Amino acid sequence: xxxxxxxxxxxxxxxxxxxxxxxxxxxxxxxxxxxxxxxxxxxxxxxxxxxxxxxxxxxxxxxxxxxxxxxxxxxxxxxxxxxxxxxxxxxxxxxxxxxxxxxxxxxxxxxxxxxxxxxxxxxxxxxxxxxxxxxxxxxxxxxxxxxxxxxxxxxxxxxxxxxxxxxxxxxxxxxxxxxxxxxxxxxxxxxxxxxxxxxxxxxxxxxxxxxxxxxxxxxxxxxxxxxxxxxxxxxxxxxxxxxxxxxxxxxxxxxxxxxxxxxxxxxxxxxxxxxxxxxxxxxxxxxxxxxxxxxxxxxxxxxxxxxxxxxxxxxxxxxxxxxxxxxxx
Amino acid sequence: xxxxxxxxxxxxxxxxxxxxxxxxxxxxxxxxxxxxxxxxxxxxxxxxxxxxxxxxxxxxxxxxxxxxxxxxxxxxxxxxxxxxxxxxxxxxxxxxxxxxxxxxxxxxxxxxxxxxxxxxxxxxxxxxxxxxxxxxxxxxxxxxxxxxxxxxxxxxxxxxxxxxxxxxxxxxxxxxxxxxxxxxxxxxxxxxxxxxxxxxxxxxxxxxxxxxxxxxxxxxxxxxxxxxxxxxxxxxxxxxxxxxxxxxxxxxxxxxxxxxxxxxxxxxxxxxxxxxxxxxxxxxxxxxxxxxxxxxxxxxxxxxxxxxxxxxxxxxxxxxxxxxxxxxxxxxxxxxxxxxxxxxxxxxxxxxxxxxxxxxxxxxxxxxxxxxxxxxxxxxxxxxxxxxxxxxxxxxxxxxxxxxxxxxxxxxxxxxxxxxxxxxxxxxxxxxxxxxxxxx
Numbered sequence: 001x002x003x004x005x006x007x008x009x010x011x012x013x014x015x016x017x018x019x020x021x022x023x024x025x026x027x028x029x030x031x032x033x034x035x036x037x038x039x040x041x042x043x044x045x046x047x048x049x050x051x052x053x054x055x056x057x058x059x060x061x062x063x064x065x066x067x068x069x070x071x072x073x074x075x076x077x078x079x080x081x082x083x084x085x086x087x088x089x090x091x092x093x094x095x096x097x098x099x100x101x102x103x104x105x106x107x108x109x110x111x112x113x114x115x116x117x118x119x120x121x122x123x124x125x126x127x128x129x130x131x132x133x134x135x136x137x138x139x140x141x142x143x144x145x146x147x148x149x150x151x152x153x154x155x156x157x158x159x160x161x162x163x164x165x166x167x168x169x170x171x172x173x174x175x176x177x178x179x180x181x182x183x184x185x186x187x188x189x190x191x192x193x194x195x196x197x198x199x200x201x202x203x204x205x206x207x208x209x210x211x212x213x214x215x216x217x218x219x220x221x222x223x224x225x226x227x228x229x230x231x232x233x234x235x236x237x238x239x240x241x242x243x244x245x246x247x248x249x250x251x252x253x254x255x256x257x258x259x260x261x262x263x264x265x266x267x268x269x270x271x272x273x274x275x276x277x278x279x280x281x282x283x284x285x286x287x288x289x290x291x292x293x294x295x296x297x298x299x300x301x302x303x304x305x306x307x308x309x310x311x312x313x314x315x316x317x318x319x320x321x322x323x324x325x326x327x328x329x
Numbered sequence: 330x331x332x333x334x335x336x337x338x339x340x341x342x343x344x345x346x347x348x349x350x351x352x353x354x355x356x357x358x359x360x361x362x363x364x365x366x367x368x369x370x371x372x373x374x375x376x377x378x379x380x381x382x383x384x385x386x387x388x389x390x391x392x393x394x395x396x397x398x399x400x401x402x403x404x405x406x407x408x409x410x411x412x413x414x415x416x417x418x419x420x421x422x423x424x425x426x427x428x429x430x431x432x433x434x435x436x437x438x439x440x441x442x443x444x445x446x447x448x449x450x451x452x453x454x455x456x457x458x459x460x461x462x463x464x465x466x467x468x469x470x471x472x473x474x475x476x477x478x479x480x481x482x483x484x485x486x487x488x489x490x491x492x493x494x495x496x497x498x499x500x501x502x503x504x505x506x507x508x509x510x511x512x513x514x515x516x517x518x519x520x521x522x523x524x525x526x527x528x529x530x531x532x533x534x535x536x537x538x539x540x541x542x543x544x545x546x547x548x549x550x551x552x553x554x555x556x557x558x559x560x561x562x563x564x565x566x567x568x569x570x571x572x573x574x575x576x577x578x579x580x581x582x583x584x585x586x587x588x589x590x591x592x593x594x595x596x597x598x599x600x601x602x603x604x605x606x607x608x609x610x611x612x613x614x615x616x617x618x619x620x621x622x623x624x625x626x627x628x629x630x631x632x633x634x635x636x637x638x639x640x641x642x643x644x645x646x647x648x649x650x651x652x653x654x655x656x657x658x659x660x661x662x663x664x665x666x667x668x669x670x671x672x673x674x675x676x677x678x679x680x681x682x683x684x685x686x687x688x689x690x691x692x693x694x695x696x697x698x699x700x701x702x703x704x705x706x707x708x709x710x711x712x713x714x715x716x717x718x719x720x721x722x723x724x725x726x727x728x729x730x731x732x733x734x735x736x737x738x739x740x741x742x743x744x745x746x747x748x749x750x751x752x753x754x755x756x757x758x759x760x761x762x763x764x765x766x767x768x769x
Contacts, residue, residue: 275744
């Protein structure tokens with residue numbers, strides 16, 4: 001596991017690796033010779049940037065271009081220019097706001113328990129246990145499962161008439177729940193799938209960071225008479241803060257993009273996200289606009305709106321993290 | 330070597346451009362002169378794009394054609410889900426590349442092709458044998474694939490005349506008649522059908538039909554208009570057919586007469602074997618679906634009666650067409666194959682081998698079809714039942730968004746049945762979703 005071998009918690013933050021230390025006394029001439037000497041470096045990184053340009057940057061810009069047109073899937077280059085009208089319509093579209101609300105609630109329902117559970121699991125696995133490697137491997141298994149396979153199994157478990165969960169509920173005398181039909185029940189069910197899949201992954205990241213916390217801190221805390229719980233709160237958590245911020249950022253991005261689970265949870269391929277759109281996320285709305293209704297301009301607009309939302313949310317996260325760090329100093 | 334950022338960017342852009350054009354190239358082969366140089370005996374490989382189970386291969390039609398024309402090799406590209414197939418077809422049309430020599434078109438999408446892509450397909454009405462071809466099909470079938478100015482972009486394969494399938498054993502347990510004549514008399518109208526459903530629910534405590542969609546999707550096509558006006562413009566809110574169908578289906582949904590299963594979902598599939606419902610609206614192709622879900626255990630449990638209201642107007646659900654992209658490499662050979670596959674003789678084979686009901690009255694009136702019975706469905710005279718329905722089908726105008734509009738209404742009906750949402754509120758929601766799909 002490469003993750004487990006990371007030694008510094010800083011390495012887990014979202015910030016790019018620090019640039020090579022600059023030497024201020026370099027003359028322009030020297031810099032040029034260094035660049036020339038490094039020309040093979042550019043050749044080596046070129047393939048990545050070519051692929052990035054063709055499959056990330058170009059679609060990115062092209063999506064923005066399409067979002068300014070009213071066009072359909074089969075006439076993708078022949079639409080009519082409408083400027084920002086798609087964006088104005090989106091802001092007045094109740095389907096967009098419904099999807100945004102669902103994305104937020106499902107995001108909270110899945111991210112919060114997921115990260116808390118991961119933190120607890122990592123703490124437990126940090127103890128000296130028998131078969132520790134086995135437990136650590138098992139935890140990563142859900143992450144290695146495909147979304148489609150996991151969701152299909154879960155949607156059967158949550159089935160209304162023949163699902164295992166309702167069978168259990170009925171056997172203990174409770175009423176069966178129409179998991180897919182209700183608003184909260186469907187969102188909880190989807191949050192369970194997400195949580196199941198990502199908890200182990202986050203736990204391993206936390207575990208790696210925990211292992212780099214110096215033992216002396218705990219020894220000192222113990223001498224001061226701090227209980228295990230106090231040690232967790234006052235030593236472990238503060239030391240993990242950059243890592244926690246990283247996992248929050250990554251989980252938030254994942255939550256905004258949530259798509260496969262709600263699409264497959266319906267069970268018959270509809271893209272409406274439930275009878276009243278009760279679990280239609282932004283990703284699913286975009287798919288419905290583009291690939292069920294064939295309004296590719298609308299879909300591109302929604303895609304860009306999602307991108308903006310992610311930028312804002314991640315920016316807020318980073319800002320809060322930085323303010324906290326400054327307050328600690 | 331490139332020393333500046335601009336140089337590198339230029340290199341990247343140039344290479345990306347090369348990659349992209351290479352990926353999209355090769356579509357410029359024009360076939361303007363293909364008709365002149367067409368040699369029917371030259372070796373040719375034809376590709377046929379299909380979706381779901383169209384069964385040309387299962388019915389042995391490809392093999393037969395290749396035997397008749399040893400120079401032809403047929404290759405089928407099948408995509409299981411109709412919606413996914415259509416997405417791929419749309420992108421191929423947009424890129425003008427990657428199209429098969431023959432493309433199947435489902436009824437839910439054919440109007441989009443008729444309205445927006447008619448020029449990309451061969452016009453069969455303009456062929457020398459155009460009148461003869463037209464005479465092969467029901468008027469409504471030919472009309473569905475024709476533009477206002479008389480171009481016809483596809484030849485009909487099967488059709489989906491509807492009847493009502495019912496479980497004889499469950500009817501017997503509920504004290505209802507089981508004989509198909511008597512069952513047919515129980516419901517000459519949809520209101521009577523709903524009364525039987527209420528009676529069944531009171532007696533057994535169980536739902537009578539699988540889903541409100543069974544009522545909605547079949548009764549909506551019995552009126553003069555379904556989702557579109559005469560010109561093919563979507564009118565989900567004002568259509569008389571939608572209003573009638575919604576009234577009936579929302580009664581069934583709000584009174585709990587249905588099992589509220591989502592058609593083609595997992596639980597729906599499982600419910601066939603579990604006897605969770607006693608009736609289901611049955612287009613001809615549904616018979617094969619029921620058979621595949623229940624297997625041999627279901628033999629003789631089912632029978633078929635006419636659809637409620639069938640004496641006044643029958644209803645069609647599904648059916649497909651074969652179109653030939655006009656810019657293909659083998660247009661002439663592809664036309665020959667498409668005409669042969671959809672000819673009455675082959676439609677008869679498709680019915681007797683795989684139960685797809687013909688879209689050609691010549692085929693439907695053939696003794697092999699008229700006298701056909703289905704052993705699995707208690708030897709019901711399927712040829713007569715569906716043949717009568719097919720004759721009574723009106724030409725309801727179809728439009729480019731029928732699939733999405735139907736989805737919006739059946740989804741809202743699920744909401745009524747599952748959450749007790751007020752039918753009027755659910756109707757408004759459905760209209761909003763439909764308008765969203767139309768693009769308003």
